[in-house]
Amino acid sequence: MTPPTDEQLYERARRGDVAAFDQLYARWERRLFGFVLRLLHDRSSAEEVFHDAFIEVLEGPRLSFAQASFSAWLFRVARNACANRLRSNARKSAALQLWPAAEPSPTPEQSLTESERASRLAESVRRLPHALAELFHLRASGLSYEEISTVLGVPLGTVKSRLHTLVHQLKGDLP
Amino acid sequence: MTCAELEPLLMPYELGASTPAERDACETHLAACPACLAAFLSLKRVREDAAAFDERPSPVVRDRLRARVAARSRRRPVLWAAAAAALIAAALALKVLLQPPPPAPPSSLIDSAPPSEDLL
Structure with a gap:
């Protein structure tokens, strides 16, 4: 038997089906x-936004899946809540301004081991500007280009263009 | 394609940003080259680690959400009963409003009746 879709579970959870909610x-x-945690950098705020996003989709106006999937809606609600949170507190500037200076690049003679390379990439991801970090984490969450376009509220072409910028930036941080 | 030529294509491939031709080239090379496959899997692990998918919110968050969902289930019969009662009340009100007034006595009888002697 095929497992229920997110959209089916959503409808059941809205009617008070706790088992469906658990699955979702x-x-x-x-x-x-x-x-959310990677956008807000604060566990307590992330838990609040995460909670509120679920409440919004489960108790707010019924979602329409004609244009977007459940996950796209869920991430969109959470992403907007994160944006509001960042706007309303001092962390906004911390999140949007330049990240701390990069570690000095190794000389060409230094060959990176695999683990060094891995940690450098992780560090590069951490230093990404807000918009690219958001894109990275949405993509890493398994969302399609179309879903990311819905979440961010930007055209598909913009998503692809930003993704290329992201790739370029991450590659630039590696030797 | 050599390993050196493949290396810059791995990141776009992992993030799904390759062109179809690059994707085909990656898949062909990775299927035949254990060293590049290991490098690719390492990159994939890094990407997954960076996404921090091993972190979860406190179980309290889930418990609060579950309670809200369960409350919706309990609220529904009450809501349906309230809606049904409101509908019945509206129907009754409509019926009263649309009911024709009781027939008045013929005006000819009122106008033409002579004043009663008793009242005079």
Whole structure:
């Protein structure tokens, strides 16, 4: 038997089906929380936004899946809540301004081991500007280009263009 | 394609930003080159680690959400009963409003009746 879709689980959860909610929650808990946490850099705020995003989709106006999937809606609501949170507190400047200066690049003679390379890439991701970090985490959450376009509220072409910028930036940080 | 030529294509491939031709080239090379496949899997692990998908919110968050969902289930019969009661009340009100007034006595009888002697 095929497992229920997110959209089916959503409809059941809205009617008060706790088992359906459990399934839906388990599917998206880590990916959504990871996304929110990486945007806000604060666990307590991330938990609030994560909670409020679920409440909004479960108790707010009924979602229409004609144009976007459940996950696209969920991430869109969470992303907008993150943006509001960042705007309304001092962390906005911390998130949007330049990140701390990069570590000095190794000389060409230095050959990076695989683990060094891995940690440098992780560091590069951490230093990404807000818009690119957001894109990275949405993509890493498994969302398609179309879903990311819905979440960010930008055209598909903009998503692809930003993704190329992201790739270029990450590659630039590696030797 | 050599390993050196493939290396810059791995990141776009991992993020799904390759052109179809680059994707085909990556897949062909990775299928035949264990060293590049290991490098690619390492990159993939890094990407997954950077996404921090091992972190979860506190179980309290889930419990609060579950309680809200369960409350919706309990609220529904009450809401339906309230809606049904409101509908019945509206129907009754409509019926009263649309009911024709009781027939008045013929005006000819009122106008033409002579004043009663008793009242005079």
